Amino acid sequence: MTRYVFRSRRLYYLAAGPGLAEGAVAFYRRNREAFGPFDPIQPEDFFTADGQRERLAWDLAQAEAGRSFRFLLVQPGHPGKVVGLAGLNEIVRGAFQSCFLSYKIDHTLWGRGYGTEAIEAVTAWAFRTLKLHRVEANIMPRNLASRRAAAKAGFIEEGLAKDYLKINGRWEDHLHMVRRNEEEPDESR
Template sequence: MLATPRTRLEILPADDAGLLLAYYRDNQVHLAPWEPLRDENYLTLPNWQTQLSNAQAAFDAGSEYRFVALNPARTEVVGVCNFTGVARGPFQACYLGYSIAKKYEGQGFMQEILEAAMRYMFNDVGLNRIMANYMPANERSANVLEKLGFEKEGYARRYLKIAGQWEDHVLTARVRAYQ
């Protein structure tokens, strides 16, 4: 568990799948423009139980780190941040994806969550590079990444299929600062 001033980050156990299901149900419209199309199984408890079991196995294997940010009472999901595609060897890098509940948007929560999670990824996991890509229209994401020290590295045309359409993405990365 990682603590921030207003949240706690966990690899959520499968027993708490209802919390994540509620997050995605409550924020379905809010998140839809930034996510792939989902099938009818997506917003079901069995899906989230499986997702969380898989997330725990990936965490144990060191291949993915899927953090869920909860309010201090652990009654509500504030947001999520996922570090996936972890590459070891000479690369020591991963991809970052994240989302925040509509009700917490614009209050600095995402920056707070990502600062704690990235510190863990750099210092405890030992990564050198975290890559995060965003759609040009997603100004909030661009602003958060800039505040966190991500630098633009390129532009990828038709990078991901989001909301049923191939979308361009701005490619960014943050490299670990060594003392």
């Protein structure tokens, strides 16, 4: 088993890499229909082991460069079965110190708090390990479950971005939700 980077109460967070392609493709195939209304349209090779190997190799290169970090989530009792993903994407340093959060939970686990748990854990890791000031999530207004999970994890709504992302073939509005690092020392004092 690939070693995990960190863990939360019910989940292990594995660093994305090509060796996890089989688990990732099984996860995406199993959830293809459930994620369809909330995801961009993917090419067919995205749902193949080779396509996932290529994507996970890119994710690994991004992590090595410090630009983004993607984690595949597994349960301790089932270490070979990917049940979720969480990412810290488009990390910007300098005066911004922020990134965009992405997350997905296997549809068989919806409504059981796994989304909130994953959001809390990966956000805490971003603050503790990467020393980021803000983690930002953009969520379609009609995705009530995702909005609730982010809110329970301490994210607040900052506004609405019109026609923000092309999802399932059409431009969709997204609510901009943010959590700030409250533990960060204020060096201006």
